Structures are given as C-alpha cells and as structure tokens.
Amino acid sequence: MSLSLNRCSCAGAEYARITRSAWMRLFPSRRLYQCSECHARIFGLKKEMDALNWAMTTAKFFAAAAKPSPSGKSRF
Numbered sequence: 001m002s003l004s005l006n007r008c009s010c011a012g013a014e015y016a017r018i019t020r021s022a023w024m025r026l027f028p029s030r031r032l033y034q035c036s037e038c039h040a041r042i043f044g045l046k047k048e049m050d051a052l053n054w055a056m057t058t059a060k061f062f063a064a065a066a067k068p069s070p071s072g073k074s075r076f
C-alpha cells in the first residue's frame with residue numbers, strides 16, 4: 001500500500017483518519033487518512049481533507065433530500 005501526499009482520484013470516496021507514524025507528527029498541518037474506496041493512504045493537509053469530507057457529506061445529504069417522496073403523488 002502506498003502513501004501519497006495528494007488524495008486519490010476516487011469519486012465519492014470518504015477519508016477516514018488513521019493513526020500517524022511518529023515521523024508524521026513533524027508535519028502538524030497534515031493528517032493521515034485512508035480512502036474508503038481504494039484504501040490508499042493519504043498524508044494530506046488537514047484543512048483540505050476536512051473540506052473534502054465536508055463536501056462529500058453535504059453532497060450525500062442533498063442527494064438524499066432530493067429523492068422523490070415514497071408517499072406517491074406529487075402535490076404539484
């Protein structure tokens with residue numbers, strides 16, 4: 001498994017925080033993440049990865065909200 005400074009190109013992936021190695025603590029602005037799709041490990045900037053995860057969560061929320069109601073007939 002490789003370690004990258006940039007995120008992988010998976011669409012719709014979420015990035016879970018995983019435990020850093022000791023040397024990684026020398027880079028306080030970076031955190032270690034693992035892609036939920038390809039399991040690549042990404043030593044990314046925390047603010048960028050947080051923004052990415054936030055965008056993904058928000059996109060899922062709106063996708064769920066946009067689904068047609070299961071109750072049937074539209075009011076319009």
Ligand SMILES: [Zn+2]
Pocket residue numbers: 008009010013035036037038039040
């Ligand atoms: Zn990936």
